Amino acid sequence: MVENSQIQLVENLNLTTPALNRFAKPDDINRLVRQYGTPLYLVDENTLHKKVKELHDAFIKFNGHAKIAYSIKANFSPAILRAFISDGITFDLTSIGELHFMTQCKADPANIIYTSVTEEYEEYVEVLQSGVRRIVVSSFNGMTNLSRAAAGLGIKPLTLIRINPEVGVKAEIRASYKNGKFGVPFNGGTFDSAYQLVKYIMRNDLLKFEGFHFHLGSQILDFTCYLHAIDRIDAFITKMKKEYSNFQVNTLDIGGGTPVFYSEPIPKPTQMAANYISRLNDLVKTHGQFELMIESGRFLVAESSILVSKIVNTKEYNDHKIVIVDAGYHLLLDAALLKQEYPQEILTLSKNEHIISSTNQFKNTHLAGRLCDTYDVFPLSKASDLKDAGVGKYVSFYNVGAYSIVFNMPFHCQTKPPIVMKACNGDFKLVRKGGSYEQLFIEEGGDMS
Ligand SMILES: Cc1ncc(COP(=O)(O)O)c(C=O)c1O
Structure with missing residues (x-):
């Protein structure tokens, strides 16, 4: 009885698909990735x-x-x-x-x-x-x-x-x-x-x-x-x-x-x-x-944040294309744990970038992370668009502000990415420095004999 009435209520709701929060213009993202590298979190x-x-x-x-x-x-x-x-x-x-x-x-x-x-x-x-x-x-x-x-x-x-x-x-x-x-x-x-x-x-x-x-x-x-x-x-x-x-x-x-x-x-x-x-x-x-x-x-917090990562590798089999980015589930744990389908979008940031795009058409494009782990393949959202993915381009992961940055972990000796915040006046400001391998080595006891 309760179950039935619950289903009806959901169906009667006017559900919406909000636009992705593209608060940073490609020119801004381009400048920021040149300055801080990728992966990079942006917060609005x-x-x-x-x-x-x-x-x-x-x-x-x-x-x-x-x-x-x-x-x-x-x-x-x-x-x-x-x-x-x-x-x-x-x-x-x-x-x-x-x-x-x-x-x-x-x-x-x-x-x-x-x-x-x-x-x-x-x-x-x-x-x-x-x-x-x-x-x-x-x-x-x-x-x-x-x-x-x-x-x-x-x-x-x-x-x-x-x-x-x-x-x-x-x-x-x-x-x-x-x-x-x-x-x-x-x-x-x-x-x-x-x-x-x-x-x-x-x-x-x-x-x-x-x-x-x-x-x-x-x-x-x-x-x-x-x-x-x-x-x-x-x-x-x-x-x-x-x-x-x-x-x-x-x-x-x-x-x-x-x-x-x-x-x-x-x-x-x-x-x-x-x-x-x-x-x-x-x-x-x-x-x-x-x-x-x-x-x-x-x-x-979810919609406040974007993770920008770079496409660093691709491979093609039959009608499958695997796109590999320099992010991984060590930065978006819910993608592996809960199969969270973060919306993703391809960004071409600089014409000077060495871009390798294939003209082949693929029925299936898979977005995979940099980790040597079977689960490091990102589920795709219905709002994801991976058309024209190619090495040298970038991928924005949207709505990553909740339960992702706090789960950052050093699997595969990966360091924490920097975080840049777009302040209300429009200025971009570094609010977390990225980690370094030296710092990680010491945190793991590397300086203790
Ligand atoms: C006690 C409590 N309140 C609030 C929240 C926030 O929930 P949500 O992120 O779904 O709004 C949590 C999440 O685990 C919680 O444990």
Whole structure:
């Protein structure tokens, strides 16, 4: 029954295939690859700000205060963090390393929400000492660690409970499933339930109950899962209010999942929000005002970034053409892990370049990376266009801003590419130097005898 209604909803949505974000002109790219080489990441600051506004605007009809929280796991480049800090948004962090990055970028701890998986006592001491006060707990053990850390420091953190609503999710990556790793169910036979966590918080005066958090998955294409999760939260709040007359939800964090275009048409954030905003407004009517937190990683950063790589080799067999670039899945891990179909396009940058193009026609063109690994062949998006690929030309991979740069790894002794950001005034600025073989050798212990 639920499955059928979900399929209908997706079909009824007016899906769109957005234009690729060609924010850098070929002349600019040509100049930059001459200066920094390839592979090279390009990031557009303007797109970052635009995405924040687009997501925020989608929730304009929410009868309360809605805030965007950037999940920095998607891309922790300091240049990107600083751009988002200037937007005044909140940040969703998961590790002490991420906290260090935010502190170095001078983020206001009031704009941080900390959601740990490990939930260790020492971790919480550090988080609280940094000034962060909004913390999402995901287990009974984690909550008691937070209580101990808070008591030791004489602080009463605002505590959210991460719920696993156990609703069906249609997404590329599902985070809510029965007996899953994240969060706690509403009820259950053990202490690891929202019911037990709320009881503990309400009875002991160590933590202040702030609200609920759930994260259903990434690249969600069917938004009925949000409706089901909100329904279940509504029923749970009603139940807890019967037990505690002062029970009040101040923050409801609905996690991430806003989709991005890779190959198939996608719904817009406004269509996503339209699916459940009236349900959220019902919640306000029934249970009082709360701040709505909309987390996002992928949507806020994916379209901001392009990876430019050079075609360095080709070969032809029968009706197959293999095009080899100097990038690989060490730079776009999701291409190998999740078969992510990043849109690709051929660029001819300089007439002076030594270009070897074949006039043969091929039914099948394969785009392969430089790694000596079977999985290093890039899936093609429906928006990919590899016509006229030839040695000496370049390939742009679009929408690579999320969950790619942060996965850069030194497989085959490969160094990290530089990152250049196009600032809002149109200037291109180096924001990460490329790695060097010397540096990599030392990082791997090459200088230790
Ligand atoms: C708790 C939490 N919130 C938000 C996100 C961001 O999800 P997305 O990138 O799909 O927006 C994630 C991603 O894993 C997450 O774990």
